[in-house]
Amino acid sequence: MLQLPKSFVLGAATAAYxxxxxxxxxxxxxxLWDEFLEQQGRFSPDPASDFYNRYEEDIKLASxxxxxxxxxxIAWSRIFPEGFGEVNEAGVCYYKNVFATCRKYNVEPxxxxxxxxTPETLFxxxxxxxxxxxxxxxxxxxxxxxxxxxxxxxxMTINEPIAYTMGQYVTGAFPPxxxxxxxxxxxxxxxxxxxxxxxxxxxxxxxxKGEIGIIHALTQFYPIDNDPxxxxxxxxxxxxxxxxxxxxxxxxxxxxxxxxxxxEILNNYNGTLDITDSERAxxxxxxxxxxxxxxxxxQSNWVxxxxxxxxxxxxxxxxxxxxxxxxxxxxxxxxxxxxPTTDWDWYIxxxxxxxxxxxxxxxxxxxxxxxxxxxxxGYKDTFIDEDxxxxxxxxxxxxxxxxxxxxxxxxxxxxxxxxxxxxxxDMFSWSNGYNKRYGLFYIDFETQKRYIKKSALWYKEISxxxxxx
Ligand code: BGP
Numbered sequence: 001m002l003q004l005p006k007s008f009v010l011g012a013a014t015a016a017y018x019x020x021x022x023x024x025x026x027x028x029x030x031x032l033w034d035e036f037l038e039q040q041g042r043f044s045p046d047p048a049s050d051f052y053n054r055y056e057e058d059i060k061l062a063s064x065x066x067x068x069x070x071x072x073x074i075a076w077s078r079i080f081p082e083g084f085g086e087v088n089e090a091g092v093c094y095y096k097n098v099f100a101t102c103r104k105y106n107v108e109p110x111x112x113x114x115x116x117x118t119p120e121t122l123f124x125x126x127x128x129x130x131x132x133x134x135x136x137x138x139x140x141x142x143x144x145x146x147x148x149x150x151x152x153x154x155x156m157t158i159n160e161p162i163a164y165t166m167g168q169y170v171t172g173a174f175p176p177x178x179x180x181x182x183x184x185x186x187x188x189x190x191x192x193x194x195x196x197x198x199x200x201x202x203x204x205x206x207x208x209k210g211e212i213g214i215i216h217a218l219t220q221f222y223p224i225d226n227d228p229x230x231x232x233x234x235x236x237x238x239x240x241x242x243x244x245x246x247x248x249x250x251x252x253x254x255x256x257x258x259x260x261x262x263x264e265i266l267n268n269y270n271g272t273l274d275i276t277d278s279e280r281a282x283x284x285x286x287x288x289x290x291x292x293x294x295x296x297x298x299q300s301n302w303v304x305x306x307x308x309x310x311x312x313x314x315x316x317x318x319x320x321x322x323x324x325x326x327x328x329x330x331x332x333x334x335x336x337x338x339x340p341t342t343d344w345d346w347y348i349x350x351x352x353x354x355x356x357x358x359x360x361x362x363x364x365x366x367x368x369x370x371x372x373x374x375x376x377x378g379y380k381d382t383f384i385d386e387d388x389x390x391x392x393x394x395x396x397x398x399x400x401x402x403x404x405x406x407x408x409x410x411x412x413x414x415x416x417x418x419x420x421x422x423x424x425x426d427m428f429s430w431s432n433g434y435n436k437r438y439g440l441f442y443i444d445f446e447t448q449k450r451y452i453k454k455s456a457l458w459y460k461e462i463s464x465x466x467x468x469x
Contacts, residue, residue: 002400002407002462006469009108009418010462011069012062012440013374014051015115015159018427019058020075021047026090029081032123033116033430036175043433049425050448055098057450061441062424063105065456066463070107071373071420072098073115073159076140083119084136092147099151110373110420111152112215113141113199115159116174116430123175128165128188134195141199145208153210156294156373157199161192162241163217163296170327173314173431180310180327183271186244186262193248194279197286204289214249215294215373218242220352222302224334229305233331236261237303240330242356250364252287253280268329288366294373296422297402300352302339306332316431318343318380344378344436350401357409357416369415375402376422378429378436381453383444390442390453399455403462421459425450 004010017023017033023045024030037045051058062070076083078091102109114137122133141157165188167174169181178184196214203212221237223230239261247254254262266272306326313324323345325333340348353375360367377398381390399421406416426439434445440456443449 002403002465003469004403004407004466005410006466007417008466009069009371010066010459010466011071011108011110011418011420012067012424013071013420013422014073014424014427015071015112015117016073016075016078017045017048017115017117018423018429019049019051019425021045021050022052025052026078026094027081027088028075028091029077029083029088030120031075031077031117032120032127032175034120036177043428045428047445047448048428049443052094054448056101058425058441059098059101059105059107061450061452061456063107065440065452066460067107067424068463069110069418069420070102070424071110071112071156072102073112073117074144075117076114077117077119079143080119080136080140083122083133084139087143095148096151099148103151108154109152110154110156111144111148112156112159113137113144114157116164127168128191128195129184131191131194134191134198137195138198138202142202142206145203145206149208155203155210155212157196157212157214158192159215160217160296161189161196161214162245165189165192166241167431171312171314171325173316179312182240182269182327182330183266183273186240186266187273189245190248190273190275190279193245193283196249197282200286200290201282211291213290213292213294213371215296216242216245216249217296217298218356219297220300220349220355221331222300224302224304224336227305230303233303233305236265236329237301237331240265246360246364248283249290249293250287250360250367252284265329290368292369292371292417293360293367294371295353295356296374297353297356297372298375299346300339300349301333301347302336303331304334306330314431315345316433318432318435320345342378343380344432346378348377348398350405353402354405354409357406357414358412361409361414367415369417371418371420372402372406372416373420374422375399375419376438378432378438380435381426381437381442383442383451386451389457390451392453392455395453395455396458399459
């Protein structure tokens with residue numbers, strides 16, 4: 001039985017490009033996805049969930065279903081269409097209205113500055129591989145802190161450096177669609193930690209009120225058996241995908257242990273990292289200043305040793321069993337018959353979340369607090385008719401099991417203060433389009449009508465239970 005503390009924040013998450021739609025209106029600049037999606041021709045980011053026009057309806061629905069906090073991201077290119085230069089007042093005004101609406105319905109906004117949507121101009125300069133872009137990010141962040149300082153208390157600098165750079169340079173599912181470029185992926189991860197650290201320092205140096213943190217997508221990697229080669233593969237993959245960034249975030253430096261493995265990977269791929277002394281210094285200074293880490297957790301993986309050529313096939317259609325992930329010198333993700341998967345081949349393993357939280361508590365005892373900033377089930381919901389509540393029991397089971405893992409971690413001494421379900425409403429999914437639904441609220445994308453799912457009613461009950469602790 002769930003017994004989350006009364007102070008536990010129960011929320012729901014969104015991201016600008018995935019919900020807003022209206023991607024070409026009111027002076028908004030283009031972002032990296034626009035051309036990529038146009039060329040792919042599979043699906044369009046418009047109208048998405050039309051949050052740009054319907055945010056009041058969505059925030060009101062959230063509030064009526066016990067949701068106390070909402071993750072919302074600011075689209076950088078609504079504020080600075082090119083990523084820098086002149087401010088687009090229409091964008092500022094839009095977010096002022098959204099935040100005021102959150103206040104009106106008593107929903108606390110938690111704001112992300114970068115959620116996978118670099119302005120196109122900066123993307124064409126190399127996105128996070130171009131260190132100059134970090135200066136533009138800093139200016140944009142400062143502008144947001146100053147402009148929204150009376151409205152916003154909780155800031156998140158960057159959403160998922162790992163998932164973003166893996167998508168861009170390893171799996172190729174994100175623009176620019178490059179594959180197996182492990183060196184670029186690691187360099188961009190480091191540059192993102194620098195960007196995050198510089199923003200945290202600015203926020204604290206200038207004395208802004210509130211809290212600031214970063215969000216990491218964390219995935220557990222378990223060896224498929226006890227073969228030492230497979231145990232080693234899980235260890236290496238974990239450092240590549242989790243440990244390197246976690247060290248940067250919490251220790252303010254990459255430990256020798258992590259650097260040894262990262263250098264081994266870099267050798268395999270004939271590359272090196274560019275890390276300057278001033279970058280090292282800012283990472284070091286920022287680490288103790290940040291207030292929380294947001295964890296996005298969806299899945300764990302079982303792996304084995306892989307030293308042959310790389311081959312990755314991204315399952316972006318929901319045809320179960322079609323994913324292939326083999327990355328030379330890192331690992332191959334393999335089938336574990338004991339563990340259920342989603343139609344997109346994501347292992348459903350709530351215990352992995354418990355393991356991850358407890359690992360952070362043990363390895364980084366100076367962490368202040370953790371929040372689960374995304375977790376949810378991508379699922380093909382079935383709409384029956386206007387009067388029948390959509391029965392998404394599988395989603396309820398998924399969320400409940402993960403909340404239980406969190407509850408257990410709290411009982412075992414971890415400081416986890418909140419949970420944001422991904423997602424508030426159905427929305428556009430970056431590399432999957434519209435058939436992968438996550439919402440508590442169903443959206444008919446043709447009519448934009450919202451329908452309540454069974455999970456929304458259940459979530460409300462959980463929220464009331466927390467209130468009545
Ligand atoms: C996270 C992102 C979200 C969201 C979610 C689900 O990585 O922060 O933006 O999309 O994953 O992923 P997907 O849409 O690929 O199923």
